Amino acid sequence: MNLTLKIWRQKNQQDKGGFKDYKISDISPDMSFLEMIDVLNEDLVKKGEDPVHFDHDCREGICGMCSMVINGRPHGPKQAITTCQLHMRSFSDGDTITIEPWRAKAFPVIKDLVVDRTPFERIMQAGGYVSINTGGVPDANAIPIPKNMAEDAMDAAACIGCGACVASCKNASAMLFVSAKVSQLALLPQGMIERKSRVEKMLMQMDAEGFGACTNTGACSAECPKEISLTHIARLNREYYSAKVYSENV
Amino acid sequence: MSWFTKALSGSVGKKLVMSLTGLFLILFLIEHLIGNFMLLKGDGGVAFNEFAHFMKHNPVILVGEIVMFIGILLHVIDGLALERKNRSARPIGYATPNKSAVTSWTSKYMGPFGIIILIFLAIHLYDFFRYKYFSPVDNMPGTDISDLASLVYIKFQSLVYVVFYVIAMIVIGFHLNHGFQSAFQTLGLNHAKYTPAIKFIGSLYAILVPLGYALIPVIIYIQNISN
Amino acid sequence: MSKILDSKVPEGALAEKWSKHKFNVKLVNPANKRKYDIIVVGTGLAGASAAASLGELGYNVKAFCFQDSARRAHSIAAQGGINAAKNYPNDGDSVFRLFYDTIKGGDYRSREANVYRLAEVSNNIIDQCVAQGVPFARDYGGLLDNRSFGGAQVSRTFYARGQTGQQLLLGAYSALTRQVANGKVKLYDRTEMLDLVLVDGKARGIVTRNLITGKIESHSAHAVVLATGGYGNVFFLSTNAMGSNATAAWRAHKKGAFFANPSFTQIHPTCIPVSGDHQSKLTLMSESLRNDGRVWVPKKAIKGLSAKDAVSLPEEDRDYFLERKYPSFGNLVPRDVASRNAKMMCDEGRGVGSTGLAVFLDFADAIKRSGKDVITAKYGNLFDMYQQITGDNPYEVPMMIYPAVHYTMGGLWVDYNLMTTVPGLYAAGECNFSDHGANRLGASALMQGLADGYFVLPYTIGDYLANMPNEKVSTDHEAFQTAEKEVKERINKLLSVNGNKTVDEFHKELGKIMWDYCGMSRNEEGLKKAKKMISEIRKEFWENVNVIGDNHEMNQSLEKANRVADFLELGEVMVDDALQRSESCGGHFREESQTPEGEALRIDDMFSFVAAFEYAGDNQPEKLHKEDLVFDNVKLTQRSYK
Structure with a gap:
């Protein structure tokens, strides 16, 4: 699968932040959503760019750490799962995916997709x-x-x-x-x-x-x-x- | 603040006020609608005028009227306060809207609906107070009962006014569709057995009552044209 | 018993040791408790329960976790349940039976007195958790329900759906939260411990990094508790959380705490297989699946056999290898046996799926026998989870499973008081080595974490503090300054390499070596090869790693690099330990030590000891110390599941 990712990048709490587009190719439908971002991050590091920061830990849907709004929906398009349980087979080749942090005054952004x-x-x-x-x-x-x-x-x-x-x-x-x-x-x-x-x-x-x-x-x-x-x-x-x-x- | 005002000023307290005043106004809508239907009786508005006269001179109703105005006022004030608080809770919005169809869309726009209704109400009440206190209406011939019905019949000859009225009723319908069942949820009345019934009655109410209100000017307008 | 390794097990009969010891320990006067500071690193079951209980007693506690909330520690992911010797079902359980099962399950490589104490306090844990409002499963009469778990012959496992770890952790977290509100615990989230500070040979504090600002800070205390979990992530792929790491324990090791039985790793048989190079972690599925699923591979190797094609493979071409080899236990053999056999099938080339590293777990017969509804009721959520991850529907095609690293029995060496070889430094939960020997039984990890935190440390730390003056050490002390400087230098070094390989690439390389040579089965040749390879990777890491960004803001590459650097050192000690222990026991299978039928062969007269490694300086071989294990209350037997 080839995808376009529109990801919120924000250097720190003071930074204004904004969306940045990334093209990503050869994504396997068996990957989890976060593994897809891992792949992007490996690419970014290779290019000497700061990887996309996001919260995640257990990657099995129980710790509650992962937090992304994917195409307008917290934890993505499927019901009753967390972002880490979402797999790429829920998307199609050529999709543009918008990824934003939780938005709330009480949850200020710390960096990129990480909120407090x-x-x-x-x-x-x-x-x-x-x-x-x-x-x-x-x-x-x-x-x-x-x-x-x-x-x-x-x-x-x-x-x-x-x-x-x-x-x-x-x-x-x-x-x-x-x-x-x-x-x-x-x-x-x-x-x-x-x-x-x-x-x-x-x-x-x-x-x-x-x-x-x-x-x-x-x-x-x-x-x-x-x-x-x-x-x-x-x-x-x-x-x-x-x-x-x-x-x-x- | 006393414990009482504190209890009602937190976010759940404010919601309680919204719920109770909302339910009160829902009841009032029925009473008002019964009166309105008398316009359609075909007696030149006599029944309507008598009903209005009774309402105006019954002390119990007068007290009720005051309570109702307080209710409206509280509903508006708390509604605006909540809307403001809720909007400020998310200073930066999402770039993509949530397109999932899992929540009813009427519930998302209670504030905007409320504001449209408030504008309608302002015009409506302006008329109400104007004729009640400042420019008294003529009495029906041979009685001491004001001939309010004639005024209404004249108002509803204006297409603009009728359209405005009908739109306002549609908005009230949307507002009620969520508001009715939401009031029960806020009161803590959510039960596997009864909530589906509440939701059904709420939706029915939100269709039938505004429909009833909207029919009256439409019928009067059509009758007037065909005459 | 070795002179350095004094286990401090109290005298007396097994059943009386803990009671006597509780009486003999010194107490800190209630008015003096507030004069003592205790640091607790990690907020999982062991850390949160210890911090809360110590705070309740009146000590000043500082608790640290690297996650954004104490509630997210990886204890939360435990599914199955927690054991206790309540004997509510009246089926013959007792403290002694739980003790015996745990010792035997650990293949006689754990300390009798510690395990007995664990069994003894297990009942208090259940009482405590219920009082906190943990919603354990109940029967229709309103009393607690139990199930049998992991092949135990009694029903002693308490559970809260498939989320027991979560519920127990939230219980401990709520107790911790209450102490935070009371001001007795100060919680530092998104803060990682990077070094231990010793003053006059005693643990007196830690150096941390704030993961949001990058600030390096010192914290001083009278005692330090490490409850930082296991080190399964050495293997890169494991069922551990992404952030689970060995850094705190490893830095403590380098400051003098011995590391015990590092090679003892538990490999869980029912995990979802690796789907490709992108794999970041493995997902465990409950062992209960083996109650109804039948494990098989084709009799003759079929390259890339998919689950869909497997459905039509005739019965006579299938090899239900566990049922064939272990007729009496069949698919329910213990974790290590099931795992090893799956690996053997794959090594023979009979593995299935696109990678050839999987075996089938087939429910077709169970569905035929009991009906789909019964299977849905039992395993519905697991089937959903499987379909979510793999895209296959287990009601129609067989599941594919493969073993994965799940738990590390090894850890910092501790005595009966849970104190490491560094005075004032304690280790609790998975972080220590104490209770599970060479193999942990199902539903025992939760029990141990909470036992250590709620019921052991509050007594034993008091004993230590009562014997020391309450003067505080300033963080301006030279020892703190030196430690801070070292930590900063190391971070700067990581940031300044500017090499060509990412941290994950190194981590994956290390993981593959560990899995291939120090995984489910080990031999001398492979281990020696692994040792050489690891030391080469470690050298390359410091010359060629690429860590982006700087130290003054959130930097997840840096966090990872710090942790992987430690895994690269720890991995080598794991290999050392696996090399020296040329017997097979529990999760440790040495190919040189097996019965004629190919089963694990323990050698008690040579290896009935705890191997504790002492750090001897950079690039120096670690020094091995042995704590002999004495068994007065159980008779050592070889396991057999034929």
Whole structure:
């Protein structure tokens, strides 16, 4: 396959950045998308040019590091996979592929396609945990949990924190990310104790980071590589109202 | 800020206000539509005028009217604030639009639709207040009931006004198509059993109600031409 | 036992060693804990759990990871599950059985006391994780579900769908996050450790590079924990993450930490085969596939046999080699046996696919027997993943699989306290060598990482700190300055070579040598050849590598170059170790040491030891030390799967 790549190049956070076109030839359909960029980068290095920087690590769809908007879609044209799981057979010879970084005020570009996702860290630090220390916990089977509830919690917990929800949302909202954690811990008895303060604090941090608000468009869930459902956002909303009504945090 | 205003000023809080005021306005649309249909009764507008008269002099309705105006105001203010916040959340946009058809396109333009509706509403309310307080309308002969219907019939003789009205109704339809079900989602009401029904009713509502509104000026206009 | 290598295993009966030791260790007064600083490098299961637990105790912790978030460490990719001796299914499991299975599975090349402790704390891990909100699979009654895994005879594996590693890591990450919020842990993401700093012979800090700004910084502490994972990426192609590297462990090794059993590598049989030169990493598919899939190659070599053509190949022309050679275990033989046999078939020229480096894993019979729905329910997501990567539909044509490097049992040598040979330097998780001997059992890596971090290090580090004054060493100290200078010089050197070959080209060359000569089967001649070749590549690397860019901004070529430079040194020690150990054991198969039937032959009277290598200076042969392994509680037997 021969392709034209239109890639966002930006030297650093201060640089204005812009698109640059690259021609690339002899691409095998068996290559993964990132391997195709590896090939481009090897070429660039040979020519003495700075390779295209992008985040990636596990290359099996679970670490959440890879982050590219390919032809307008986070993680590319296929549903329920990450960029690293995308293969070149999903493209055709002669295609022009536009590759951009995640775009959001809260996720500034560090270099080329690499963005800063530390706002997610701060949201998690605001309450995405159960406050227990190591040791001194009850036996694992002390509290039975209905199977369907454990499954629902697992659906939410599957979030890989990649940020595709933010990247795809027209408002760059982080609601799906926040809802996944709030929902997981709201469903499990272990999360009950801090249920109210958790949702209040995490949402407050989310707002402070400059993400947009949710308008229930559903793009987040549609582009989520782990197909996290909008029902978790609904649960997040319920948790918030109930916290605001019942909690004693004035 | 008190805990209450704080609760309503976060992004979820603002959405709650949008949802509640939105649902309230959805209900109001039905009441308004019932009144409008009386224009088509063929009695020269008597029923419509009596209905308007009742509404104007019933204290409960008057309180409701105030609540409604507050509702509209909140919906507009929070809507604009959210639109602004949401736009600023992505200062640099994408070069390629997302062409996947997985999300409804109406949901993407709630803000712009809202602004068009706001313009329509401004003209509409201008008339409403003008005739209500500043340039009183003549009474129907032999009654103390204002003859608002005649005014409406005259307005709808203008093709420009009718077209404008119909376009506004189409936009309201789009706005409702997403807004109806979105209001429930914002309230946290998302359920495997009921959400499909909510979405269906929402889409039906978004078609039928604006259609009802739009039919009235069209019929009046056609009747007027054929007379 | 060698004098230098004192394992510090406590006296007493096996089952009481850890309890006694916990009582005997010195404690740091609660009010004094805040006066001690601890550095934890790596935020996988071992690192995150250690940093969180130490922070909870009151120490000041600095945690480092090279990824953009602590949640992305490669523990996250573990699929299968985590073992524990809970015996919830009432099927005869016990701490001793888990201990015994782990020792035996490791082919008797691990330390009894460490493995027993691992089995002992395994139950606490499950309790801890559930309390954190890890959504383990449950049964209809609401209690935790278990499955049997990797040929174990009891069901002791806890799991969260096929994402157990992810869920456990997110649990540890949440605990870590909580300590960050509490101010007890300071987290440095996108920061890579490039050197260890010793003051008066003790580990007192590290030198790091900020991967965004390139800034070289020093961090001082009273103790340093390395939880930096394994070194499978020496092979270039492995199931490790792209960033997984040995740099921290290797730099520590060069500062005096011995490297133990470097040649012990686990090669997993069910990976998706290499599709071409562009291949950047290999994808593992769950071992469970072998429960229903039948492994075969054609009886007579057919060049480039595709999966599509294989469907019509008559039964009598197929060789179900595992079923033929191991009638009682069949397709379920252990990982190393399955891997080695696949390689043998390919070496005979009977491999399939365009590269000839693959064997079939066929579900046609299983689908015929149980129906497509049953197979979909069991393996649907794996089949989808396979089709996504290869473009073949496994419901219609056989899968192709080939072994790939998966885990490294070797690592920094540690004593019972998980301390390396450098005082104050600890190693945890895959980074150390301690618990898996020559072969790791399925679902045991997660167990070990969390055991080390949650339940071992918090005790043993306290013991060390209680014995040392709490004065801090300034990063202006000469030792830090020297280390920083060396790191900067090395970076400048890498940037100034301006040669003709890319870093990846060197890495691929190294990987191929390691795979060909120090992979699934090894012999003296090949290893000697490999040693020579590696040292030549290493020489060429420093003369001809091309690293683009500079050190003052994000520079992924530089990051890679730094790591590959270390792999080039580590690879040679792996070969040294494989050479000296002329027996076969676990994942290490020496062709010279096999039974008449061609199976691995262990030689216990000669090789019942841990090989620990000491760095002896640049281009000097590493010095081998031996820690003899004593088995008081288990009887050594040869494995047999016939």
